[in-house]
Amino acid sequence: MMRVRLDWRRPAALALASAALAGCAAGPDYRKPDVSMPAAWKTEAPWKPADPSDAAPKGEWWSRFGDPQLDALQRKALADSPTLAVASARLAQARSALAAASASLLPQVTLNSRDARQRIAANRPLNNYNAPNFSTVQNDFVLSAGASYELDLFGRVQRAVEGAQASAEQVQADFENVRLLLGADLAAAYVNLRTADAEIDIVSRSLALQRRVLDLATSRHDLGATSGLDMAQQQALVDATLTQLELLGRQRAQFENAIATLTGTPAPSFSLPAAAGALRPPEVPIGIPSDILERRPDVAAAERAMAVANAQIGLASAAYYPSVILSANYGDESRVLSQLFSTPSLIWSVGATLTQTLFDGGRIRANVSSARAAHEAAAATYRRVVLSAMQEAQDGITGMAKLEKAHAQALKAAESASRVLDLALTRYEGGVATALDVITAQQSLLNAERQAAQVLGQRLLASVGTIRALGGGW
Numbered sequence: 001m002m003r004v005r006l007d008w009r010r011p012a013a014l015a016l017a018s019a020a021l022a023g024c025a026a027g028p029d030y031r032k033p034d035v036s037m038p039a040a041w042k043t044e045a046p047w048k049p050a051d052p053s054d055a056a057p058k059g060e061w062w063s064r065f066g067d068p069q070l071d072a073l074q075r076k077a078l079a080d081s082p083t084l085a086v087a088s089a090r091l092a093q094a095r096s097a098l099a100a101a102s103a104s105l106l107p108q109v110t111l112n113s114r115d116a117r118q119r120i121a122a123n124r125p126l127n128n129y130n131a132p133n134f135s136t137v138q139n140d141f142v143l144s145a146g147a148s149y150e151l152d153l154f155g156r157v158q159r160a161v162e163g164a165q166a167s168a169e170q171v172q173a174d175f176e177n178v179r180l181l182l183g184a185d186l187a188a189a190y191v192n193l194r195t196a197d198a199e200i201d202i203v204s205r206s207l208a209l210q211r212r213v214l215d216l217a218t219s220r221h222d223l224g225a226t227s228g229l230d231m232a233q234q235q236a237l238v239d240a241t242l243t244q245l246e247l248l249g250r251q252r253a254q255f256e257n258a259i260a261t262l263t264g265t266p267a268p269s270f271s272l273p274a275a276a277g278a279l280r281p282p283e284v285p286i287g288i289p290s291d292i293l294e295r296r297p298d299v300a301a302a303e304r305a306m307a308v309a310n311a312q313i314g315l316a317s318a319a320y321y322p323s324v325i326l327s328a329n330y331g332d333e334s335r336v337l338s339q340l341f342s343t344p345s346l347i348w349s350v351g352a353t354l355t356q357t358l359f360d361g362g363r364i365r366a367n368v369s370s371a372r373a374a375h376e377a378a379a380a381t382y383r384r385v386v387l388s389a390m391q392e393a394q395d396g397i398t399g400m401a402k403l404e405k406a407h408a409q410a411l412k413a414a415e416s417a418s419r420v421l422d423l424a425l426t427r428y429e430g431g432v433a434t435a436l437d438v439i440t441a442q443q444s445l446l447n448a449e450r451q452a453a454q455v456l457g458q459r460l461l462a463s464v465g466t467i468r469a470l471g472g473g474w
Helices: 009-021 061-065 068-080 082-105 156-222 228-262 289-295 297-320 363-429 435-469
Strands: 108-120 136-151 323-334 346-355
Touching: 061 068, 061 156, 061 435, 068 082, 068 156, 082 156, 156 228, 156 297, 156 363, 156 435, 228 435, 289 297, 289 363, 297 363, 363 435
Parallel strands: none
Antiparallel strands: 108 136, 136 323, 323 346
């Protein structure tokens, strides 16, 4: 059985020429923008920036707080958070889109088969006035293989792949940003919960002291040493403190429910035992401002968005130029199945298709202008994200230093208030001071201790915020 031998050298040569010309891509080549960055952060005493070392935690930055409960919650959030699951699915989608775009760089090979019995109409248009048509009913068996390849002479496919690559990298950065924000939100909720625990412990201890003073005032009243006013004033203080305790319990419950949601757990089935032990702010290695460009995932995502927009300019500009597609088909067609693979049934074709837009009413030009405007918007967004990142980091660095001083002062105030209460109680028991002096001293101590706990909580939140602003792990 004879077969016609096809010469594939000509399409192969055209493919090689396409590869050689692929570097002549339409549109501008992407260049990473230069951003003016300061040489150092503004710091003040008692700020002591730590030096990163190989032994320091890299990804799990929350472990620097030294709380096993927080570590366990972070691991659960990474495993079960639906927010992170959404970001992960979008990342998988972007990678699949990149694989689909990259497939355009390779020839497309298809296998075609048709098995039909058909009737041809007698009234179909004539091919020749001297040859009338007749209606026929016959079989049509076809088995063929085809291949097509677009010569990327002007970089349309190249720009599409570049755009898909940059888009996948942008989604990867978005995933890392979601992961960072999830960890920061969880750490902030946990800090708020432990701050509420510390305040509840302070208020509970103060309430116990107030009740002892109430017992003392009641005894003195029963002995006739004081009027009922002392006892009534102290009872009012106890009632007010009980109100504060209930409000703190409500706040704690809200933080606990927030932690449940962040870790992917239904709030009604989640609980954390109270722990009055204070967390301590960790040392944060701040590095230099330019590190933000490499460490912050939202900055990386904004930069990749610029690359996507740049590739879109090239993709839109490529429409000005013709597209060339090489195609080849080889197979058999017969109306008799037994003769399908005989020589008379052989079919083949080799060719090229060139398409050039001659008039489109300005559509291509408008698309290019739109792509350029989108690139300008992406560049402005990138600059805005960098500036916001710098502001957040500087706010965190300044805030940590100020709050450290404020916490030290709050502790001194609490010590002074404690001494005042001791003196007031001694004088009251000796009949020198009035009940109002004791009540005032008790309220001052409670306020000072709660303020110290709140400032410590703010220090911890500032640490979390600064770590987030600097990009998380180091």
